[in-house]
Amino acid sequence: MSVVKFKLIKGFGCAGQLSKVPISQTFLKRFASTKNEIQETVIVTATVENVLSDKEVEKICNKSRLNSGHRNLVNGRLPYDHPVHRFHNTVKFKRRMYGRYGDASNIHPGLAWPTVEELNDIREYESVAYPLTIQEMQHNAIKRLQCEQQEIQMRQQKIDNNMKKLNSWINEVKEKSEKKIYEAQKSKEKRENLIEEVKKHFGYKIDPKDERFKEMLAKREKEEKKKVREEKKKIREEKLVNYLKNNE
Amino acid sequence: MTSFTNKNVLNLLKNLPRLTISNLRNNDGAVKKNKRGRAQHGGDKHGHGNKGSKARQNFMRPGYETGNTPFYMKFPREQYYKDHNVKRQYPPLSLYNLQKMIDLNRLDITKPIDLSALCNTGLYNINPEDKHFGVNLIDEGADIFKAKINIEVQWANEPTIAAIEKNGGVITTSFFDINSLFILINPKKFFKRGEAIPRRMIPPEDSILYYSSAANRGYLADPEKISWERFVLAQKYGYILPKIEDDPDYEMLVTRKDQRQIFYGLEPGWVVNLKDKVILKPIDSQLKDFYRS
Numbered sequence: 001m002s003v004v005k006f007k008l009i010k011g012f013g014c015a016g017q018l019s020k021v022p023i024s025q026t027f028l029k030r031f032a033s034t035k036n037e038i039q040e041t042v043i044v045t046a047t048v049e050n051v052l053s054d055k056e057v058e059k060i061c062n063k064s065r066l067n068s069g070h071r072n073l074v075n076g077r078l079p080y081d082h083p084v085h086r087f088h089n090t091v092k093f094k095r096r097m098y099g100r101y102g103d104a105s106n107i108h109p110g111l112a113w114p115t116v117e118e119l120n121d122i123r124e125y126e127s128v129a130y131p132l133t134i135q136e137m138q139h140n141a142i143k144r145l146q147c148e149q150q151e152i153q154m155r156q157q158k159i160d161n162n163m164k165k166l167n168s169w170i171n172e173v174k175e176k177s178e179k180k181i182y183e184a185q186k187s188k189e190k191r192e193n194l195i196e197e198v199k200k201h202f203g204y205k206i207d208p209k210d211e212r213f214k215e216m217l218a219k220r221e222k223e224e225k226k227k228v229r230e231e232k233k234k235i236r237e238e239k240l241v242n243y244l245k246n247n248e
Numbered sequence: 249m250t251s252f253t254n255k256n257v258l259n260l261l262k263n264l265p266r267l268t269i270s271n272l273r274n275n276d277g278a279v280k281k282n283k284r285g286r287a288q289h290g291g292d293k294h295g296h297g298n299k300g301s302k303a304r305q306n307f308m309r310p311g312y313e314t315g316n317t318p319f320y321m322k323f324p325r326e327q328y329y330k331d332h333n334v335k336r337q338y339p340p341l342s343l344y345n346l347q348k349m350i351d352l353n354r355l356d357i358t359k360p361i362d363l364s365a366l367c368n369t370g371l372y373n374i375n376p377e378d379k380h381f382g383v384n385l386i387d388e389g390a391d392i393f394k395a396k397i398n399i400e401v402q403w404a405n406e407p408t409i410a411a412i413e414k415n416g417g418v419i420t421t422s423f424f425d426i427n428s429l430f431i432l433i434n435p436k437k438f439f440k441r442g443e444a445i446p447r448r449m450i451p452p453e454d455s456i457l458y459y460s461s462a463a464n465r466g467y468l469a470d471p472e473k474i475s476w477e478r479f480v481l482a483q484k485y486g487y488i489l490p491k492i493e494d495d496p497d498y499e500m501l502v503t504r505k506d507q508r509q510i511f512y513g514l515e516p517g518w519v520v521n522l523k524d525k526v527i528l529k530p531i532d533s534q535l536k537d538f539y540r541s
Contacts, residue, residue: 096440099443099522114444130449134456
């Protein structure tokens with residue numbers, strides 16, 4: 001049987017009721033006073049029979065204001081002994097509870113491993129994510145490396161070969177350009193000669209833009225072309241004659 | 249010389265106003281008012297003209313040429329940083345710092361050292377979310393490195409390997425996939441999840457040659473080839489290779505993880521419970537086969 005004692009002190013008990021005087025003032029007044037009087041106290045003893053169960057006593061003693069789950073967490077116990085939220089029924093949560101609280105969580109540790117279905121899922125995932133074995137990957141990697149090196153080598157070989165031909169190519173280009181310049185000069189000279197001849201024909205200085213000059217020039221050119229054609233014809237005839245002679 | 253005998257002057261001084269905070273005023277121009285007046289107080293265009301992009305202050309991003317092909321996109325160029333956002337990273341740790349950790353008892357060299365031990369020092373950490381795939385042990389401080397260790401790193405160059413093997417140590421480069429990395433850098437967190445330890449997955453194809461090369465001491469390399477490469481490296485760097493077989497710590501030095509193993513001494517498929525201090529192993533033949541494959 002437990003005895004609960006209450007100690008009542010006069011004066012303090014009423015302090016809260018004197019609302020017209022601020023509570024701080026009452027204290028200050030007492031602190032400032034020089035009278036060292038001790039106020040009378042009355043001790044009231046009351047006995048109560050212990051009718052409360054241990055659980056109820058514990059409930060009264062719990063002044064933490066935490067909810068039960070949090071209070072359990074703080075004290076290192078399993079937060080909930082039965083599922084409260086929907087996610088408390090998930091395998092993930094149960095595994096976690098076992099991982100944290102061990103056998104005290106009342107969870108079968110067999111949950112830690114995947115089931116047959118999950119195993120199949122994992123296998124399927126792995127067959128997609130890691131389709132090749134290590135040996136196959138090594139083989140592929142080596143092959144790719146060799147291909148790259150071969151490509152580099154082929155290109156270098158090509159460059160080497162071309163470098164050998166470079167001088168001859170440069171000469172070719174030079175010759176070509178020289179020939180072009182030479183031909184251009186030749187045709188220019190030819191035309192100049194033609195103009196000179198036309199001028200001689202007229203016997204005086206004539207403007208090359210003049211109509212008569214142009215006509216004459218065209219005529220001369222025509223003659224020249226005719227000449228060339230005739231020469232060509234001659235050569236052809238000679239050839240034919242030679243051919244016939246040889247055949248006879 | 250003036251004297252202070254003149255009481256009038258003293259009285260005057262006494263009656264003059266004192267220098268107080270209430271007598272003080274800011275210097276002219278010390279306080280600037282908000283220049284942008286509103287409405288009739290000068291609120292008009294504020295130097296930004298009438299309408300258009302300039303009045304609205306829509307500043308273009310750098311390089312933008314209002315619809316033209318920007319200059320920086322006009323010409324083809326070699327992208328030096330191409331794919332930098334998907335490349336694997338290995339945050340470095342120098343041999344100098346490793347030696348310091350050992351000297352200050354942050355690392356226990358009587359046991360094999362792996363990423364887990366390095367992260368446990370509190371001096372080195374990686375974040376797999378930032379594509380960190382482990383530690384790159386660099387050769388800074390190779391000359392002063394003196395410890396005999398069995399270390400497992402994710403990347404190491406030749407001088408680093410030489411520095412460790414010169415002191416009679418062993419180094420292995422091994423790959424951990426991202427899930428294994430999360431488990432490895434914080435094992436306690438993983439054990440609290442109450443799951444079975446998964447298998448370590450194989451490296452990707454672009455790094456398979458690195459991890460299967462004996463010259464890099466890869467974990468997939470042939471051990472015989474590794475011992476040959478150890479000898480070759482000793483010849484190259486000009487040191488006498490200490491014999492591991494005669495070493496008193498032989499057992500520690502030859503400890504290596506299996507290519508499917510994440511922790512030393514713990515096999516895939518086991519469940520570790522820190523609360524009860526027990527290890528649970530699967531009995532089911534299917535599970536056994538799965539975790540062994």
